[in-house]
Amino acid sequence: xxxxxxxxxxxxKTRGQQVTLRxxxxxxxxxxxxxxQALGQGPQFIxxxxxxxxxxxxxxxxxxxxxxxPNYSSELNVNALELDDSALYLCAxxxxxxxxxxxxxxxxxx
Amino acid sequence: xxxxxQSPQSLHVQEGDSTNFxxxxxxxxxYALHWYRWETAKSPEALFVMTLNGxxxxxxxxxxxxxxxxxxSYLYIKGSQPEDSATYLCxxxxxxxxxxxxxxxxxxxxxx
Numbered sequence: 552x553x554x555x556x557x558x559x560x561x562x563x564k565t566r567g568q569q570v571t572l573r574x575x576x577x578x579x580x581x582x583x584x585x586x587x588q589a590l591g592q593g594p595q596f597i598x599x600x601x602x603x604x605x606x607x608x609x610x611x612x613x614x615x616x617x618x619x620x621p622n623y624s625s626e627l628n629v630n631a632l633e634l635d636d637s638a639l640y641l642c643a644x645x646x647x648x649x650x651x652x653x654x655x656x657x658x659x660x661x
Numbered sequence: 662x663x664x665x666x667q668s669p670q671s672l673h674v675q676e677g678d679s680t681n682f683x684x685x686x687x688x689x690x691x692y693a694l695h696w697y698r699w700e701t702a703k704s705p706e707a708l709f710v711m712t713l714n715g716x717x718x719x720x721x722x723x724x725x726x727x728x729x730x731x732x733x734s735y736l737y738i739k740g741s742q743p744e745d746s747a748t749y750l751c752x753x754x755x756x757x758x759x760x761x762x763x764x765x766x767x768x769x770x771x772x773x
Contacts, residue, residue, distance in 0.1 A: 553704050586763070593667075593750060593765040641705075650695070650752075650761060652704040 554578070557642050557653035564632050564660050572627040572656045574642030582645040583625040585617060588655075589638045597640075600625060632660045665753045667764035674741050675772055681737045682767040684751030688732035692756040696725055696736055699766070700747045708736075708749075741771040 554577040564570050576583050582601045586594035596609035600619035614630040623644070629636055637660045643650040666685045674680050686694060693712045697705040709718045714729040722739045738745055748768045752761040 555704070584761075591765075593665075593763040596762065649707050649710065650705075654702075654704050 553651040553653065555642060555644050555651050555653040557640075557656050559656055560654070561657045562659070564658065566632055566634060566660055568632050569628065569630045570632060570658060572629075572640050572642075572658070574625045574627070574644075574653055576623050576625065576642070576644030577651055580644035580651070581623055583619055583623065584643045584645065584650070585625070585627045586641040586643065587611075587638045588641060589635075594641055597627065629658075634660050636660050665751065665762050665764040667749075667751060667767050669767060670765070671768040671770070673770045673772060676741060676743060678741050678771075679737065679739045680741055680769065681735050682749065682769075684734045684736070684753075684764055686732050686734070686751070686753035686762075686764075687755070688730060690755040690757060691729045691732075691753075693754045694727055694729075694734050695752040695754070695761065696734070697750040697752065698747045699750055705750060736767075738769070741769075743771045743773050745769060746771045 556575045558573045584599040585597040588594045597611050598605055598617055599607040603619045616628045618626045639655045639657050641655045642653045668683050695710050696708040698708055699705040709725045711727040716727040718725050724737045727734045748766040750766045752763045754761050
């Protein structure tokens with residue numbers, strides 16, 4: 552039990568649609584990161600939020616955007632979905648030396 | 662772009678065998694190296710956080726070593742059990758920021 556919960560756990564979207572994934576992180580962890588894991592690959596860093604502001608971004612296009620709320624929960628939004636966006640999306644909240652992962656949201660784009 | 666590599670990509674061992682795999686990472690601006698075990702349908706579980714060159718850490722039958730000067734870490738599993746079957750991820754963190762760069766993982770299958 553990591554204290555990080557994600558929703559939905561599974562969803563199917565059509566190419567061109569938009570999706571919002573949600574993450575509720577551990578109490579007191581003011582940093583949240585999002586990762587994409589495609590089949591056969593390690594997690595790829597999408598972006599990170601610290602106290603409601605983006606403070607780091609990986610090599611993902613602008614159609615990947617996010618929000619962090621005052622209670623440190625977070626959203627990942629993806630616009631204009633492409634087939635290659637099909638992946639597991641992991642949310643992680645940080646203590647300084649340890650990442651706590653949620654169980655992920657499986658997104659399938661058809 | 663920071664590059665973290667893991668080898669082998671996958672391996673199959675018999676129950677009782679000992680095994681090891683490698684994580685390679687940049688040798689400059691090192692801050693920490695993390696190992697995670699990721700079982701199917703579960704969240705990744707933190708195994709070790711390693712920060713000092715020469716670090717050796719142990720948790721039950723699993724241990725890890727760290728060489729920051731040459732940029733590698735080994736994970737060892739002694740007497741593998743079927744419940745050790747998982748993907749083992751390493752993540753490198755440099756001293757510029759909070760971002761962790763993950764390797765692609767080593768997928769271990771332990772056959773009974």
